[in-house]
Amino acid sequence: MNKKLIGLLLVGLPFFASAADIEAGKAKSAVCVACHGADGISAVPIYPNLKGQKEVYLASSLKAYKASQRQGGMSALMIPQAAALSDTDIANLAAYYSSLK
Numbered sequence: 663m664n665k666k667l668i669g670l671l672l673v674g675l676p677f678f679a680s681a682a683d684i685e686a687g688k689a690k691s692a693v694c695v696a697c698h699g700a701d702g703i704s705a706v707p708i709y710p711n712l713k714g715q716k717e718v719y720l721a722s723s724l725k726a727y728k729a730s731q732r733q734g735g736m737s738a739l740m741i742p743q744a745a746a747l748s749d750t751d752i753a754n755l756a757a758y759y760s761s762l763k
């Protein structure tokens with residue numbers, strides 16, 4: 663990867679993070695609760711915990727499901743969930759779950 667691109671990523675990521683709306687993410691998470699638990703801790707072994715996960719990782723995972731790039735495992739359950747989300751929803755949900763301590 664060239665140095666300019668790395669520089670752009672390093673400069674861009676904090677802006678990406680700060681643009682998100684945690685409260686809007688919390689509101690949007692109502693549909694996620696059924697599988698991932700009310701506080702982002704799942705009661706069912708096949709559903710991963712989301713609480714406190716890295717914001718950038720959450721957003722990139724959701725985008726990968728949405729684009730059907732993340733396959734295998736239990737992804738068939740998650741792809742339609744992510745497909746219903748806008749990029750703004752994804753940013754807000756990632757901010758919300760990463761903010762849970």
Ligand code: HEC
Pocket residue numbers: 690691693694695696697698708709710711712720723724732733734735736737738739740743744747755
């Ligand atoms: C029908 C149950 C179900 C619902 C509803 C659901 N998920 Fe998931 N989610 C899953 C499953 C199962 C996986 C694991 C998929 C796999 O194996 O890749 C997953 C994986 C994820 C991952 C990746 C976690 C990791 O550690 O890699 C994220 C992020 C995620 N879900 C976010 C959400 C969000 C945000 C919502 C609400 C918009 C949501 N999910 C709704 C079942 C669900």
